Amino acid sequence: MAFKNIICPVCGASCDDIQVELRGSKIVTKNACKMGNAKFWEIFSPHRIREPLLKESGSFCTALWDEAVDRAAMILVKAKRPLIFMGSETSCEAMQVGLHLAEFLGAIADSNSTVCHGPTAMGIQEAGRVGATAGQSKSRSDLVVYWGSNPLESMPRHMSRYGVYPRGYWTRRGRFDRTVITVDPRKSITARNSDLHIQLKPNTDYELLSALLTLLHGKKPHPSVEKVTGVSISEMEEMLERMLGCNFGAIYVGLGIASSFGKHRNAEAALNLVKELNNHTKFVIGALRGHCNVAGFNQIASYLYGYPFGLDFARGYPRYNPGEYTAVDVLREQDVDAALIVSADLVSHFPAACARYLAELPVACIDIAPCPTTMISQVVLPGVIDAMECDGTFYRLDDVPVYFQPFTGSPFSFTDSNEDTMKQIFQKVKEMKR
Ligand code: SF4
Numbered sequence: 476m477a478f479k480n481i482i483c484p485v486c487g488a489s490c491d492d493i494q495v496e497l498r499g500s501k502i503v504t505k506n507a508c509k510m511g512n513a514k515f516w517e518i519f520s521p522h523r524i525r526e527p528l529l530k531e532s533g534s535f536c537t538a539l540w541d542e543a544v545d546r547a548a549m550i551l552v553k554a555k556r557p558l559i560f561m562g563s564e565t566s567c568e569a570m571q572v573g574l575h576l577a578e579f580l581g582a583i584a585d586s587n588s589t590v591c592h593g594p595t596a597m598g599i600q601e602a603g604r605v606g607a608t609a610g611q612s613k614s615r616s617d618l619v620v621y622w623g624s625n626p627l628e629s630m631p632r633h634m635s636r637y638g639v640y641p642r643g644y645w646t647r648r649g650r651f652d653r654t655v656i657t658v659d660p661r662k663s664i665t666a667r668n669s670d671l672h673i674q675l676k677p678n679t680d681y682e683l684l685s686a687l688l689t690l691l692h693g694k695k696p697h698p699s700v701e702k703v704t705g706v707s708i709s710e711m712e713e714m715l716e717r718m719l720g721c722n723f724g725a726i727y728v729g730l731g732i733a734s735s736f737g738k739h740r741n742a743e744a745a746l747n748l749v750k751e752l753n754n755h756t757k758f759v760i761g762a763l764r765g766h767c768n769v770a771g772f773n774q775i776a777s778y779l780y781g782y783p784f785g786l787d788f789a790r791g792y793p794r795y796n797p798g799e800y801t802a803v804d805v806l807r808e809q810d811v812d813a814a815l816i817v818s819a820d821l822v823s824h825f826p827a828a829c830a831r832y833l834a835e836l837p838v839a840c841i842d843i844a845p846c847p848t849t850m851i852s853q854v855v856l857p858g859v860i861d862a863m864e865c866d867g868t869f870y871r872l873d874d875v876p877v878y879f880q881p882f883t884g885s886p887f888s889f890t891d892s893n894e895d896t897m898k899q900i901f902q903k904v905k906e907m908k909r
Pocket of ligand 1: 484486488489507508509510511630633
């Protein structure tokens, strides 16, 4: 059977034109990039977790669903300060249940943006953002700046679907109507395909952004900026001239900005530069979000509780202080005593000290395949793959909500979706608390 307009649940591009054909236990996709295609194959992966697992005396044994949900709820109820980590490869609906559960328990709630575009979200809180939908940029932008990002490898269809190659209403000749600038210390494949590559020294984004703002104000930056950034003032002038000469410019920032020295101050400087460029021409800025629904947690948490990530409900109301209540920090400080981890492999991606401490805690997780985090967990609940096996909502990289519908059903009789699993855990927690 063939299905059209399926949403890809891998990266923030959330491509909505995937065609899927199921041929017995094989799956054929069209339009998906390599990353997307690999994800669709997970439906039939022999590694898929198909039964609930409980750890007894150090080794896993299969368990009944109710037993596993009971144990996951018990871990949370017994904890004084649990961490609920909602990974970004799950729907906004599941995230919403996770946030409500965290509020009910007085827990910490966090998501992947804590280790990716969290600083960009903080920069937006400081400076505001002039943004646009991906469709607007596709139709209008005649200049694209990839700053600290390498979409040809991290978001393979961004350039072809939204940023550079598509023919828009005002960019009828596609790539020929666009100028591409890449700001990156590396000669990445994106940089090699750009019209101008600004090869700054690592960790000097703030200085370069400040120098561009100085030039924009009609002044010359101090000559030392050339030595600091490795970029000559004439190159900066050339870049700024191109930016001022366009009709509609779009900057896409990546983790090169959010993770280098300066962090949220880099994002704030970039956002301020874009604001000021709007005195001369139309300019927008957006983040290339790596995971499919990493923007979703920011949206849902902000909408429900006013803060985009790293929320602490210990006092019964939400508190927000990145560096204190964020997942890496509470694990490093050994400030939580249990964890529920949904669709995320924290042990592989967090610093070693955090992973080591996590391994000492009672942990329940929901995941589709074995990974280091499932290995350290006491309870493993099989995950349902969003956008393939259940419906729901993702937020795309431009913060546009995208409703997805499945092309097949949940492979389990005991749960319809990760949202359903979260609801069952929440229900059990409420019963136990009573
Ligand atoms: S670019 Fe991203 S969303 Fe689009 S097909 Fe590739 S992995 Fe999926």
